[in-house]
Amino acid sequence: MARRGPNNGGEKRDRILRAAVKIFSRKGFFNSKVSEIARAAEVADGTIYLYFRNKDDLLISLFEEKMGEVVADVRRRIAVGGNALEKLRIFIESHMDLLERESGLVEVLQVELRQSTKFLKDYTPVKFFEYLEIISDILEEGKREGVLRPDLNTSIARRAIFGALDELSLTYILSRKPKYHPSVTAAELCRLLLEGLCVPGASAGKG
Amino acid sequence: MARRGPNNGGEKRDRILRAAVKIFSRKGFFNSKVSEIARAAEVADGTIYLYFRNKDDLLISLFEEKMGEVVADVRRRIAVGGNALEKLRIFIESHMDLLERESGLVEVLQVELRQSTKFLKDYTPVKFFEYLEIISDILEEGKREGVLRPDLNTSIARRAIFGALDELSLTYILSRKPKYHPSVTAAELCRLLLEGLCVPGASAGKG
DNA sequence: TCTGAGTGAATGGAGATTCATTCACAAGGG
DNA sequence: CCCTTGTGAATGAATCTCCATTCACTCAGA
Helix, strand or coil, X not given: CCCCCCCCCCHHHHHHHHHHHHHHHHHCCCCCCHHHHHHHHCCCHHHHHHHCCCHHHHHHHHHHHHHHHHHHHHHHHHHCCCCXXXXXXXXXXXXXXXXXXXXXXXXXXXXXXXXXXXXXXXXXXXXXXXXXXXXXXXXXXXXXXXXXXXXXXXXXXXXXXXXXXXHHHHHHHHCCCCCCCHHHHHHHHHHHHHHCCECCXXXXXXX | CCCCCCCCCCHHHHHHHHHHHXXXXXXXXXXXXXXXXXXXXXXXXXXXXXXXXXXXXXXXXXXXXXXXXXXXXXXXXXXXXXCHHHHHHHHHHHHXXXXXXXXXXXXXXXXXXXXXXXXXXXXXXXXXXXXXXXXXXXHHHHHHHCCECCCCCHHHHHHHXXXXXXXXXXXXXXXCXXXXXXXXXXXXXXXXXXXXXXXXXXXXXXX
């Protein structure tokens, strides 16, 4: 439990979280100094320890809280989608859209979450699983509606979809002068997922 | 340039690299101590510095050399494939196959390469780009053969494919009791990529 | 006797965390 | 209304631990 902060409402706690996103995204967790984050948040080093147990706890709190906001946002957007295909498109667009609005946040989630999931003992990325779950739900709905292949393996497909999205985001983040706008990438990925790589009617069904 | 080693042939250097893979995969780069790697390689701490400039150089050398072997191996396998579709399948199977044979290596490449690409100044993952390039080549070939959609965006598709593969590998690595055998995952991914998510003839072409 | 690969104890620096102290404000008493 | 005192948020210099890297030394082989 990240200790509930002192102070009014916790705007200071929030300043620290935002500063952490900025510094972690710029230099990575291990290369970031607590004192740098403190400076960026305009807070004393010790203050950080009033709101977070330690550096790890700061990272984890950041993951869960920010990812929580992302999940809530995506859910809200998807709700207005008509059928599963449209929802899937919205999901993908939302993800790529987040890149532009909060690239720092996406960088941290992308690069550090992977590390942390593996090496921080007893940390389960709850909110991240929720994010994946949203994809499953869409796929299942698509099957029920009859627009998606009924024999689709949902748990493999959702990982594949997330992986594709994740890698495309990373490419965007890492290239100084991106080749494509995120929305272009989103559209292309949608098409790839729905139609596949093959020319219509080729390899697949017939033979 | 990782100093060319002393000693005969460099079997000691190789011991160090293998030990590094083991330790890095188990604890991550930043949580691994040079002395641990030395112990695992049955070598003195200082010996590591006869073969590598520093800890970073050890990681980078590991990336380039091991990734180089992977690239060479995949190229060899693909060479026997008939058309592009078959080559793509072989590529995917090779990747998933590597998971079983050298899971430690894949773990390091997966989890640390991403970090390093972003935070190690002046390191370009040459061999990794070659790996991606193999996918592009297959896709281009497929277009020429007329089995893949001619309007496919190769550079986006290759990233999407790699991302899907990468995420599925990660899932396999992180779960103690994997749900599927890598070969099952490979088959499912192939189908997903080639045919897409939709029921045959649905949303896509006709509409 | 000379060379240089190999060793591992000692060093130096970095940086996470602590804690004695300050300070702003609130409550109570005169 | 002003002063005294209590409370706890905030501070940041000092501490304490850890570990990459160094280098004086050993010793096997030529």
